[in-house]
Amino acid sequence: MHVFLKALIVMPIIVNLDVMLAKRKVKLKDLSEQIGISTVNLSILKQSKGKAIRFSTLESICAALHCQPGDILEFIESDK
Amino acid sequence: MIKTDQETKPQTITTKHMRYIKHVVVMIVIAVMSVILTKLIFDYDILLFKIILPLVILLLFLFSIIVRRNIRFKPFFTSKYNLLTGKYRSNYEFEFSKELLFYKILEVLRESGFKVRYMDEKTCDILATSGLTWTSWGENIYIEFKEQNGITRMEFCSSSIFGIYTWGKNEYNYQNLLNKFEESLVI
Numbered sequence: 495m496h497v498f499l500k501a502l503i504v505m506p507i508i509v510n511l512d513v514m515l516a517k518r519k520v521k522l523k524d525l526s527e528q529i530g531i532s533t534v535n536l537s538i539l540k541q542s543k544g545k546a547i548r549f550s551t552l553e554s555i556c557a558a559l560h561c562q563p564g565d566i567l568e569f570i571e572s573d574k
Numbered sequence: 575m576i577k578t579d580q581e582t583k584p585q586t587i588t589t590k591h592m593r594y595i596k597h598v599v600v601m602i603v604i605a606v607m608s609v610i611l612t613k614l615i616f617d618y619d620i621l622l623f624k625i626i627l628p629l630v631i632l633l634l635f636l637f638s639i640i641v642r643r644n645i646r647f648k649p650f651f652t653s654k655y656n657l658l659t660g661k662y663r664s665n666y667e668f669e670f671s672k673e674l675l676f677y678k679i680l681e682v683l684r685e686s687g688f689k690v691r692y693m694d695e696k697t698c699d700i701l702a703t704s705g706l707t708w709t710s711w712g713e714n715i716y717i718e719f720k721e722q723n724g725i726t727r728m729e730f731c732s733s734s735i736f737g738i739y740t741w742g743k744n745e746y747n748y749q750n751l752l753n754k755f756e757e758s759l760v761i
Binding site for chain 1: 756761
């Protein structure tokens with residue numbers, strides 16, 4: 495049985511994790527070790543392909559990178 | 575948010591009931607065949623039914639158990655001509671890179687209770703196994719990834735170790751993997 499399904503990820507929320515990592519000169523691997531989230535999950539988050547982010551994760555990232563949630567998350571209004 | 579661009583069939587009462595009816599029918603068929611076979615064995619002194627056939631089945635079963643963890647026997651377990659194993663195949667496309675999806679699926683497989691027996695980072699092939707349950711001797715999960723134009727297609731095949739009918743376990747493995755994957759996207 496062959497079933498083809500296509501998953502599209504449409505995200506008006508952009509995660510600027512890569513920008514903050516560059517600003518703080520921290521590598522993704524180091525952040526992963528510091529906050530205990532795998533590099534795979536951080537990569538997914540960085541590419542804005544995650545479904546949701548926990549407050550605990552956001553707190554850990556902000557504490558590690560010394561920033562605010564608004565520095566990590568950005569809302570972009572999509573064209574209707 | 576993951577969206578599908580193809581309408582999925584809603585779980586109607588008819589579809590759900592049909593699945594249960596299918597299981598019941600299979601149980602009845604197995605019971606009838608067992609009775610017929612038992613009668614043949616005891617009423618007719620046929621060597622084939624008494625010794626040879628059970629021995630062949632036992633040897634094939636042991637062979638499957640021994641070689642299941644070896645990726646080289648993938649064609650044996652996934653072949654459509656192998657009537658001893660039940661199989662379920664499906665494909666799913668993701669907007670992830672092949673490498674990222676490969677490691678993510680590995681993570682999800684481990685968290686879902688499957689044991690990863692083989693993985694190749696170059697070819698992005700995975701072999702995982704599930705354990706013994708009341709309805710199954712266990713299954714082998716074969717996953718391959720193919721990337722094209724930024725879309726990665728996951729080719730999934732769940733094959734029972736022994737048993738042509740798996741009571742929906744193979745399909746359950748696939749749905750479980752997808753559900754766990756979606757849950758894991760909450761980071």
